[in-house]
Amino acid sequence: MLTIYKCKNFNKTGKILLPSKWRNQFGLLPGRLADLRFDQNQIVIKKASLDSTHNKRLISENGSIHIPKELQSLLDISEEEEYCLFIDEDNKCFVLRLISLEN
Numbered sequence: 042m043l044t045i046y047k048c049k050n051f052n053k054t055g056k057i058l059l060p061s062k063w064r065n066q067f068g069l070l071p072g073r074l075a076d077l078r079f080d081q082n083q084i085v086i087k088k089a090s091l092d093s094t095h096n097k098r099l100i101s102e103n104g105s106i107h108i109p110k111e112l113q114s115l116l117d118i119s120e121e122e123e124y125c126l127f128i129d130e131d132n133k134c135f136v137l138r139l140i141s142l143e144n
Contacts, residue, residue, distance in 0.1 A: 042129070043127040043128070044127060044128045044130070045125055045128075046060055046063075046125075046127060046128050047126055048123055048124065048125040048140060049124070050122065050123055050124075051118050051119070051120060051121065051122050051124050052121075054107070055107050055108045055109070055110070055113060056101075056105045056108070057106060057124075057126065057137065058104055058105045059086070059105065059106060059135055060104075060126075061104055063130070064104050066130075066133070067088055068088040068133070069086070069087075069088055071101060071102045071104065072099065072100065073088070073099070073100050074088075074099060074100075075097065075098055075099075075100055076090065076093050076096070076097060077097070077108065077109070078096065079112055079116065082138070082139070083137060084112055084116060084138075085134050085135070086106060086134060086135040086137065087132070087133060087135070096109055108137070116139055118139050122139060122140075124137055124139050125137075125138050125140055
């Protein structure tokens with residue numbers, strides 16, 4: 042079940058801050074790798090597995106992660122568009138979704 046955490050504008054650096062409470066619970070600690078995958082118009086961020094072929098990024102010291110340009114393109118997200126970060130405790134991951142201007 043997804044729980045909305047926060048909605049905000051996407052910044053030009055492509056970094057998003059993952060909330061520490063869930064980051065620690067999901068094993069997404071600073072210096073560790075996270076898998077980022079595009080799935081049904083959203084980006085799923087979870088602890089990297091060794092056999093995964095998904096895009097991988099390091100969690101920074103402050104708990105942020107960079108969303109690579111190729112995933113930004115797939116999501117059709119650009120600077121200053123609004124996105125929401127969701128918490129999926131059942132699957133131990135974060136989900137990033139673009140908020141449509143139509144809604």
